[in-house]
Amino acid sequence: MKYACLIYSDENDPTQNPSPDSKEMEPIMAGYFAFGEKHAGSIQGGEALAPTETATCVRVRDDDITTTDGPFAETKEHLGGFYVIEADDLDAAVRIAAEIPHAGLGVIEVRPVLDFG
Amino acid sequence: MAEETGSAAHDTTVLAEVIRGEWSRLVAILVSELGDLSLAEDAAQDATEQALVQWREGIPDRPLGWLVVVARRRATDAIRRAAVGRNKVDLAARMDERDRHDPSSNAPMSSRTDDPHDPFEESLMRDEQLRLIFACCHPALNTDAQIGLTLRAVGGLTTSEIARAFLVPEPTIAQRLVRAKRKIRAAAIPFSIPPDEELLVRTDIVRSILYLIFNEGYDASAGDDHIRASLCEEAIRLARRLAELTPDDPESLGLLSLCLLTHARRDARIDDEGDLVLLADQDRSVWDRAMIDEGQRLLDRAMRLERPGPLQLQAAIASLHDDAASADTTDWRQIELLYRRLSTMRPTPVVALNHAAAVAMVDGPTAGLTMLDDPLLADRLARYPHFHAARGRLLADVGDREQAARAFERALELTSNETERRWLRARLAAITAD
Numbered sequence: 079m080k081y082a083c084l085i086y087s088d089e090n091d092p093t094q095n096p097s098p099d100s101k102e103m104e105p106i107m108a109g110y111f112a113f114g115e116k117h118a119g120s121i122q123g124g125e126a127l128a129p130t131e132t133a134t135c136v137r138v139r140d141d142d143i144t145t146t147d148g149p150f151a152e153t154k155e156h157l158g159g160f161y162v163i164e165a166d167d168l169d170a171a172v173r174i175a176a177e178i179p180h181a182g183l184g185v186i187e188v189r190p191v192l193d194f195g
Numbered sequence: 196m197a198e199e200t201g202s203a204a205h206d207t208t209v210l211a212e213v214i215r216g217e218w219s220r221l222v223a224i225l226v227s228e229l230g231d232l233s234l235a236e237d238a239a240q241d242a243t244e245q246a247l248v249q250w251r252e253g254i255p256d257r258p259l260g261w262l263v264v265v266a267r268r269r270a271t272d273a274i275r276r277a278a279v280g281r282n283k284v285d286l287a288a289r290m291d292e293r294d295r296h297d298p299s300s301n302a303p304m305s306s307r308t309d310d311p312h313d314p315f316e317e318s319l320m321r322d323e324q325l326r327l328i329f330a331c332c333h334p335a336l337n338t339d340a341q342i343g344l345t346l347r348a349v350g351g352l353t354t355s356e357i358a359r360a361f362l363v364p365e366p367t368i369a370q371r372l373v374r375a376k377r378k379i380r381a382a383a384i385p386f387s388i389p390p391d392e393e394l395l396v397r398t399d400i401v402r403s404i405l406y407l408i409f410n411e412g413y414d415a416s417a418g419d420d421h422i423r424a425s426l427c428e429e430a431i432r433l434a435r436r437l438a439e440l441t442p443d444d445p446e447s448l449g450l451l452s453l454c455l456l457t458h459a460r461r462d463a464r465i466d467d468e469g470d471l472v473l474l475a476d477q478d479r480s481v482w483d484r485a486m487i488d489e490g491q492r493l494l495d496r497a498m499r500l501e502r503p504g505p506l507q508l509q510a511a512i513a514s515l516h517d518d519a520a521s522a523d524t525t526d527w528r529q530i531e532l533l534y535r536r537l538s539t540m541r542p543t544p545v546v547a548l549n550h551a552a553a554v555a556m557v558d559g560p561t562a563g564l565t566m567l568d569d570p571l572l573a574d575r576l577a578r579y580p581h582f583h584a585a586r587g588r589l590l591a592d593v594g595d596r597e598q599a600a601r602a603f604e605r606a607l608e609l610t611s612n613e614t615e616r617r618w619l620r621a622r623l624a625a626i627t628a629d
């Protein structure tokens with residue numbers, strides 16, 4: 079079964095999201111690299127996302143396209159990235175998700191991917 | 196059913212009891228064969244309804260085996276009738292395969308339930324039931340769902356019985372169960388015994404759900420019946436099942452012991468007017484001594500395993516209360532020490548509250564009040580009626596009637612339980628009377 083692991087953390091908290099070139103970022107990057115290697119067999123895809131200030135929202139109503147600045151939800155925790163993983167059941171998916179570095183700093187939402195096959 | 200003659204009605208009750216006794220094993224077997232809780236439950240429901248009718252002529256030698264065979268047939272029919280997907284065709288084929296086995300042969304599948312005392316059978320049965328319990332109490336489900344599923348799938352309570360016990364409309368309970376089963380299916384929550392490294396935490400969750408069920412029956416947070424005895428009894432049944440399934444886990448023994456030692460006092464808790472009687476004022480001669488003895492034997496067994504835990508500690512406290520011939524011979528010093536230990540193991544506000552009450556009994560009401568006045572504690576218990584009631588009693592004890600009255604009023608605002616409200620109003624009346 080496929081699961082999406084949505085990575086949420088506070089991008090304004092330097093403990094959770096140190097600046098990219100800082101020393102504090104190194105262990106987190108190492109963690110992601112190790113995660114990618116260890117679970118290569120399960121990972122189907124995934125990306126890190128640029129900060130929410132770069133986001134744009136798109137709506138189409140009555141054929142009119144409206145774009146607005148900012149992420150969809152103004153929340154304390156922000157979507158920072160995601161993985162799509164393959165796992166036998168929820169427990170297996172959770173065990174994998176628990177090893178994503180931000181599981182220890184923020185929250186990982188684990189949700190099944192719909193299969194239209 | 197009310198119009199039946201005495202003996203016929205008795206038969207139905209006896210039948211219903213026998214069938215209820217087999218329910219969780221039946222569902223557990225079906226879940227392990229079908230991998231689907233809804234399917235299993237529907238099939239079990241159909242089979243038990245049939246049994247209620249057909250067994251009037253006589254209960255079969257192997258009631259569980261009968262139920263399993265009938266339920267399997269129902270499940271196969273249901274699978275065929277449903278929209279055909281590849282998985283369902285496979286499943287139906289497997290079910291047919293099973294049905295075709297001659298029950299008199301020693302083919303493993305169909306002889307599964309023919310000898311329930313076979314040790315291999317017993318350990319299979321045990322695993323299946325554990326898997327079901329762990330799934331129903333899975334942390335990915337919310338508490339209401341865990342409670343509802345456990346009562347329905349493991350306890351065999353009907354939706355209507357659950358609704359009445361929790362004073363929640365029946366459609367709400369039905370919806371909760373539907374959503375919970377949907378989540379189990381959609382997220383693929385497994386029916387499995389957790390691996391060793393997760394077992395402790397997951398079993399703790401199961402126990403906390405069972406204890407919540409017991410407390411719901413014991414305290415009744417809303418409504419007129421202060422004790423919903425049937426919920427307590429159901430929790431005890433389930434706790435007993437868990438203790439049988441995990442005999443080397445002292446906390447499971449502790450849970451069963453705690454429930455028995457507490458439930459033993461039920462006949463003394465409510466007086467003839469339906470009012471609440473506090474522990475100190477209870478007529479101890481109506482306590483269930485046999486239940487107390489069993490509770491204490493279980494506690495001894497648990498303690499011999501030398502792995503103390505919060506449930507064992509709470510059972511030990513209950514045991515000390517039950518030991519005392521009268522309220523004034525209660526060993527409060529021991530109880531206070533146990534609460535002190537408990538508060539390091541499980542530092543929750545409610546434990547702190549109970550600890551403060553014990554401290555008051557040992558060192559006087561002022562000492563108890565000092566503990567309750569801790570701002571952090573008071574803040575966390577602000578919406579808990581028992582906190583204000585306890586403060587009220589201690590304030591009355593030190594002679595501060597005004598503050599005591601305020602505390603009882605606050606408690607009244609926070610509880611909708613009629614029995615508790617009557618008690619609080621009586622305390623208020625006593626305080627304000629000149």
